[in-house]
Amino acid sequence: MSTNDNNGSDGGEKRTPKLNERILSSLSKRTVAAHPWHDLEIGPEAPKVFNVVIEITKGSKVKYELDKKTGMIKVDRILYSSVVYPHNYGFIPRTLCEDNDPLDVLVLMQEPVLPGCFLRARAIGLMPMIDQGEKDDKIIAVCVDDPEYKYYNDIKQLPPHRLSEIRRFFEDCMSFSLTLINHCYNDLPFFSS
Numbered sequence: 001m002s003t004n005d006n007n008g009s010d011g012g013e014k015r016t017p018k019l020n021e022r023i024l025s026s027l028s029k030r031t032v033a034a035h036p037w038h039d040l041e042i043g044p045e046a047p048k049v050f051n052v053v054i055e056i057t058k059g060s061k062v063k064y065e066l067d068k069k070t071g072m073i074k075v076d077r078i079l080y081s082s083v084v085y086p087h088n089y090g091f092i093p094r095t096l097c098e099d100n101d102p103l104d105v106l107v108l109m110q111e112p113v114l115p116g117c118f119l120r121a122r123a124i125g126l127m128p129m130i131d132q133g134e135k136d137d138k139i140i141a142v143c144v145d146d147p148e149y150k151y152y153n154d155i156k157q158l159p160p161h162r163l164s165e166i167r168r169f170f171e172d173c174m175s176f177s178l179t180l181i182n183h184c185y186n187d188l189p190f191f192s193s
Contacts, residue, residue: 035071037102040093040118049144052105052121056089058112066091066102073115083172086165088113092139099134106166108152109143120144125155127170140166 034040036053043051055064055073061084063076088109091102107113107121121141129136142149152158 036116036118037066037068037071037091037093039071042092042094043120045120047123049120049122050092051118052088052090052107052141053093053116053118054088054090054107054113055115056085057115058085058088058109060085060112064115079173081172083169085173086169088119088143090118093118097136099131099136101136103139104136105139105141107141107143108149108158108162109146110148111146122150122153124152124157127166129170138170 040051040053043049053066055066056062061079063079064073065076066072067074086106088107090105090107092105093102095103097103105121105123106127107119108124109119113119120143122144123139123141125140127138127140129138140155142152144150155163
């Protein structure tokens with residue numbers, strides 16, 4: 001019985017590594033993950049339709065944010081009150097605002113999306129804000145692949161209750177650092193798309 005490991009042939013065939021060797025070899029190889037802010041494209045249909053990387057899931061009390069160095073999503077804080085994010089919240093890749101962060105987007109859609117996933121969205125409005133003295137506007141968008149929301153093209157098409165819900169969320173959740181700029185649509189600070 002031969003002790004060589006060439007699958008029973010003596011013809012000098014290349015030895016196939018055993019399963020454990022293959023696993024260890026793949027674990028030891030250095031892999032480079034894509035950075036969601038810098039490496040993901042804004043999208044071929046931009047600015048009409050653009051990619052959004054989701055940081056915070058609809059219904060979450062956890063405020064996640066992108067770690068700029070690693071590209072991973074990290075926990076920033078837990079919201080203090082019973083407020084939850086009314087819709088998925090994220091950013092547009094390859095953008096930069098005055099606060100040195102990517103453009104923020106609240107994406108209206110039916111279902112929660114896991115942090116770190118990206119989706120296609122269309123802007124329908126803008127909520128102008130100031131965060132610690134710097135402009136920090138929030139784009140209000142809809143997921144173009146959601147059958148309920150994909151037909152909205154302007155924030156004025158949303159039910160008034162939905163607009164109130166969004167405004168109240170930003171007032172309650174971020175009142176410690178954000179100031180709503182008072183451009184009004186039915187007493188709500190929104191711009192149409």
